[in-house]
Amino acid sequence: MAIFDSSVSRVLLAVFLAVLLAVPLFATSYWMDVCNRIGIAVIAAMGLNILTGFTGQISLGNAAFLSVGAYTTAALAGRGVPFLLVLPASGLVAALVGMVFGVPSLRLKGLYLAIATLAAHFIVEFTVVHWESMTGGVAGTSIPSAKLLGLEFGDDRRLFYPILALALLHLFFARNLFRSKVGKAFIAIRDHDISAEVMGVDVFRHKLLAFAVSSFFVGVAGSLLAYQAHIISPENFPLGVAIDHLGMIIIGGLGSVLGSILGATFITLLPELLRLATGRLAGSFPSLVQLFAALKLGVFGLAIVLFLVFEPDGMAARWQRIKAYWKLYPFSY
Secondary structure: OOOOHHHHHHHHHHHHHHHHHHHHHOOOHHHHHHHHHHHHHHHHHHHHHHHHOOOOOOOOOOHHHHHHHHHHHHHHOOOOOOHHHHHHHHHHHHHHHHHHHEEEEEEEOHHHHHHHHHHHHHHHHHHHHHHHHOOOOOHEEEOOOOOEEEEEEOOOOHHHHHHHHHHHHHHHHHHHHHHHHHHHHHHOOOHHHHEEEEEEEEHHHHHHHHHHHHHHHHHHHHHHHHHHHHHHHHHOHHHHHHHHHHHHHHHHOOHHHHHHHHHHHHHHEEEEEEHHHHHOOOOOOOOOOOHHHHHHHHHHHHHHHHHHHHOHHHHHHHHHHHHHHHOOOOOOO
């Protein structure tokens, strides 16, 4: 089965990529920052979707693995390690940490596993705060600009292209992963782990591998986040980040590569659109600006509830139905 099932899909993808490549030519600095955050969120959400959507292992540790990748980048980049080595190294360190906290998946499932990964968040947060010689503690640490082939990616406009390239690379890898034996084993474990084991799948090994691959994605996202922010501290990685990532894959669609893109874009744009809306209404309703934080959380929660009730398969499933409708039009079958 081809990755792109029709020539129309390939043409649309080419047009979409051309538009993305042109974004830095007309976007403001503000929207370049938003676009870069979307790209980073896509990589992190895809990592979580590999673990939760495709393998069925619920995780609340994404913020922890994101911080591991970011602080590894700070440690290596600060010592002059090249950009192309820092990225995979940050992903590998996050993958190792993810495997350690994935060990309980042998015995735990569902909510119990989620609580175990939640413990990972607090353990990593404690380590970051108290290992001041490496992380800078609560004050944080700085990261030099990324450099590649003599070019310095010191601002959002220049950093956009490496983030875009890495997002596409990770999405391509994920798309092909689930066409492989390993990916099919992940899906078998999600659907029924006992049956998968009876069929010869080493369940524990594949669960650990899922944690490793997922954490690698998130670690690379954390590395890019560090390069974008230039200064990181524990405040950059609250538990709310893990909740946001879960919201991305729920709204976008569990077990869907496209869902990771749509969900990450939706959740990243949501507060920005709310901020613009409250800014426009501030003259008539000044109290809206003060209520922005509560409004953001309320709309975020409402969006998740509405999708769970009316579109539990996410935005990707809705898009697939729209595509199927137009393929069959004017017939209804």
